[in-house]
Amino acid sequence: MPAIDLPLLIDAARAAGDISLSFHGRSPTVWEKDGDQGPVTEADLAVNRMLSERLRAARPEYGWLSEETPDDKDRLAAQRVFVIDPIDGTRAFIRGDKDWAHAIAVVEDGVPIAGVVYLPARSLMFAAALGHGATCNGRPIRVSGQSNVARAQVLTTKPNLAPHHWSGGVPPFTRGFRSSLAYRMALAAEGKFDAMLTLRPSWEWDIAAGAVIVSEAGGDVTDRRGRPLRFNTPKRQLDGVIAGGAVVPALLAALA
CATH class of the missing domain: 3.40.190.80 (D-Maltodextrin-Binding Protein; domain 2)
Structure with a gap:
């Protein structure tokens, strides 16, 4: 059931926020990735390391796909896969802005079935599981009806x-x-x-x-x-x- 994974993702996102905020606004070390893929910081790597250890220990049968982990093609044979961006909006993070997020999802047979987008600098936790609705900080959310x-x-x-x-x-x-x-x-x-x-x-x-x-x-x-x-x-x-x-x-x- 998709909802089973959601508490795990929420707890992992909060732990990621604790790590990222410890670096935020403190001039973290920055590298440029190969192939013009943008910057990465020591905070990205620290968050990725923690998420990999925590989530894979909890669900060892799940595959793993993360921006900051070398790709392992074994994930293609897994029914369920964690799909992770340790810090989405790294340039904003480096600037000390607040509009960056931890994005953590579980994908089953190609379809996302649970996910969280957590902005620790704004204390915003968006979360959803397939068939259970979407929330922000526990409050149900709904898309706009504007069609014009x-x-x-x-x-x-x-x-x-x-x-x-x-x-x-x-x-x-x-x-x-x-x-x-x-x-x-x-x-x-x-x-x-x-x-x-x-x-x-x-x-x-x-x-x-x-x-x-x-x-x-x-x-x-x-x-x-x-x-x-x-x-x-x-x-x-x-x-x-x-x-x-x-x-x-x-x-x-x-x-x-």
């Missing part, structure tokens, strides 16, 4: 507004931004924004936890072509993501 794209508030980055992405011009929604993709998904699940979208290839660990939270909040989650998302794939990437409430079909229809 001209009135919508959408979390996205400026490159996604390039005209070539859109069939009839960029829709006249109001753009917002947060550093963490997982946090953008959580805000769409909460209905504080009507949707989020990213049209570039997206890593599974940024999306898995948010996907089940949006879905359980009554929303739609697809790739940029309107197809269902599948996780624990060999490539580890998705063809963009659109997630949110009633405006998602209009956004999909507007894309080139």
Whole structure:
């Protein structure tokens, strides 16, 4: 049952927050990853180490996919897999901002069945398990009912507004931004924004936890072509993501 894993994920996320906050605002050591994949800090690695030890000890039969762990293809044969981003929004973390998150999910046969997005610097715990709804700090949350794209508030980055992405011009929604993709998904699940979208290839660990939270909040989650998302794939990437409430079909229809 999906809900069995959720308390484990919540407890692990809180423990991750204790570690990350001990580094936050204190100039942690930073490295640049190979292949232009961005920065990583000593905090990312400390959180990843703790999560690996804690979660894998609790569920040794589960596979493991994390941004900060070399990929082990044995995960592809596992029915259930932890999909982890130890710190999503590392650049914001390095700056000392608050908009970064721990994103922890369990995926079963390619579908996220439990997930948490925890922002320790904001004391926000978004959580969901398949068939059990979505919450923020224990309070039920629901996606927006706004279907008019001209009135919508959408979390996205400026490159996604390039005209070539859109069939009839960029829709006249109001753009917002947060550093963490997982946090953008959580805000769409909460209905504080009507949707989020990213049209570039997206890593599974940024999306898995948010996907089940949006879905359980009554929303739609697809790739940029309107197809269902599948996780624990060999490539580890998705063809963009659109997630949110009633405006998602209009956004999909507007894309080139």
